[in-house]
Amino acid sequence: MLIKQRKASDESENNVTSEWAYLNRRKLMLGAGAALIGAGAALSDLQRRDAGPRELGSLDFSQNPAFRPDEVVTPEAAVTRYNNFYEFGVSKEDPFINAWRLQTSPWSVTVDGFTDKPGTYAFEDLVDMNALQERIYRLRCVEAWSMVIPWIGVPLASIIKKLAPTSDAKYVVFETLADPAQMPGIRWPVIDWPYQEGLRMDEAMNDLAFIAVGLFGKEIPNQNGAPMRLVTPWKYGFKSIKSIVRITFSDTQPTTSWMKTGPSEYGFFSNVNPEVSHPRWSQARERRIGEFGRRDTLKFNGYGEEVADLYAGMDLRKYF
Numbered sequence: 001m002l003i004k005q006r007k008a009s010d011e012s013e014n015n016v017t018s019e020w021a022y023l024n025r026r027k028l029m030l031g032a033g034a035a036l037i038g039a040g041a042a043l044s045d046l047q048r049r050d051a052g053p054r055e056l057g058s059l060d061f062s063q064n065p066a067f068r069p070d071e072v073v074t075p076e077a078a079v080t081r082y083n084n085f086y087e088f089g090v091s092k093e094d095p096f097i098n099a100w101r102l103q104t105s106p107w108s109v110t111v112d113g114f115t116d117k118p119g120t121y122a123f124e125d126l127v128d129m130n131a132l133q134e135r136i137y138r139l140r141c142v143e144a145w146s147m148v149i150p151w152i153g154v155p156l157a158s159i160i161k162k163l164a165p166t167s168d169a170k171y172v173v174f175e176t177l178a179d180p181a182q183m184p185g186i187r188w189p190v191i192d193w194p195y196q197e198g199l200r201m202d203e204a205m206n207d208l209a210f211i212a213v214g215l216f217g218k219e220i221p222n223q224n225g226a227p228m229r230l231v232t233p234w235k236y237g238f239k240s241i242k243s244i245v246r247i248t249f250s251d252t253q254p255t256t257s258w259m260k261t262g263p264s265e266y267g268f269f270s271n272v273n274p275e276v277s278h279p280r281w282s283q284a285r286e287r288r289i290g291e292f293g294r295r296d297t298l299k300f301n302g303y304g305e306e307v308a309d310l311y312a313g314m315d316l317r318k319y320f
Contacts, residue, residue, distance in 0.1 A: 054100070056218040059132055061152045067135035069302075074147040076216045078289045083223050084141065085242055086190050087176065087183035094185070095223035101182045102243065104227040113173075113249035116164040123227055126159050127213055134217075135210060137233035139240070140272045140301045146286045151231055152214030157205045159247075165201070169249035173198040174230060174241045191257045197241040198254040198268070199232070200310075208233055208306050211244075234303040236270045267320040271311070272301040276320050 085095035107123040132152050140146045160172065178194035180186040186193055203209060210231040213220055220226045225242025232239045238258055258266035265279050274284040274297040285294040300307055311319075 054104075054222065056221060058218055059129075059152055059214045061132035061134050061214070061217075064133045064135050067137060069136060069138065069148065071136075071138070071148045072290075073136065073150055074289055079147055079149055079215060080221050080224060082289060084237065085185075085223055085225070087178065087185045087193075087195065087243075088223065089185045090188075090190060098184055099222035101184075102177075102222040102226065103182060104222065104243075107227050107245075109228075109244060110246045111163050111248075112246070114166045114169040114251060115249045116166060117162070126162065127154055127211065127228060128158065129213075131158070132214065137208075137210070137231060138301050139231075139233065139237050140286060140297065141237040142266075142270075142278060142283070144281060144283065144286050144297075145289055146301075147289050150216055151210060151212040152217070152220075153210050153212040153228075153231070155207060156209040156211050156230065157207070159211055160204060163247065163249070165249040168251045170201055171198050171250045171253055172201060172204045173246075173248040173250050173254045174244050175246035175248070176241055177243045177245045191261050194245075195241060195257045196254065197230070197239055197256050198250070199239075200253075202310055203232070203307075206307060206310065208303060234271060234300040234307045236272060238266070239270050269311070269316075269319050271307075271316060271320075272297065273299055273316055273320065275299070276317055 081096045082092045083095040084092070085099065088095040088098040105123075109121050109123070109126060110119075111121060112118050131154055133154070134150055134152050136148060136150045138146060138148055165172070174197050176195040177183070178186055199209065210233075212225070212229050212231045213227060215221065215224060220229065225240075228244050229242040230240045230244065253268060256266075256268060259268060272283075277283055283297055286297045287294050298304075
């Protein structure tokens with residue numbers, strides 16, 4: 001298939017690196033690097049970093065009034081500079097610093113498993129760029145911090161319908177790119193790479209499940225999961241897998257990356273639930289990035305009306 005080109009626990013808000021601090025620290029690093037590194041390839045690498053992240057194109061989209069909470073949107077600088085993306089490093093600022101390496105165009109996704117349409121798809125064949133909509137969702141992370149983010153993308157259901165899963169498909173499994181040449185964090189065995197996540201099929205088809213390709217009116221930055229990432233706002237943030245390169249339709253529940261890494265801490269469903277504590281901290285309250293103080297955590301992150309029926313009759317303390 002032809003691949004077409006695209007245009008280009010609890011943290012303090014004080015940990016969000018300011019632009020001034022980042023740029024000045026980077027100048028110091030570059031100065032030291034120029035003095036210490038004699039190899040031309042290494043110097044070229046530093047010069048490329050100094051050029052900054054790729055230029056983000058603006059997107060045409062409609063606004064979805066059904067998903068516009070009456071809440072203050074988190075500042076763009078925090079959303080794009082305070083991330084979990086361990087492929088680029090485990091510190092919150094590492095993705096912003098290191099993700100410039102990621103090449104997002106052309107981009108393809110392998111589709112396999114129980115589907116009538118397996119194959120390798122170009123990004124443009126999966127995402128209808130003429131049908132983008134903005135949805136403002138809350139994002140709640142397991143470390144007890146949260147944000148309010150204006151995502152741009154398409155419902156996951158619209159992509160799944162294109163891929164024609166068979167009746168045997170009970171789960172959809174996603175996989176992130178794992179390329180050590182582009183992702184320095186891959187060199188460390190933080191998890192069993194590549195990163196994998198999954199949803200039950202009825203969760204994936206729920207209207208809240210979203211494939212994001214943009215933020216704040218522009219293409220999604222590399223550190224936020226370019227060129228396409230999952231957004232499941234009723235679940236903890238690690239379920240919203242980034243930089244997707246594989247979609248597999250499975251008849252069995254997958255063992256996802258964090259389930260392998262910490263089975264007593266991370267379950268398959270990972271629904272936001274203030275009644276179920278992480279083994280090392282409470283999930284009853286959260287810190288909204290950009291605010292002082294804490295607020296009560298809402299069950300299903302406040303989206304119970306849309307998703308609670310998916311779990312009717314389930315013991316959510318057992319199936320966490």
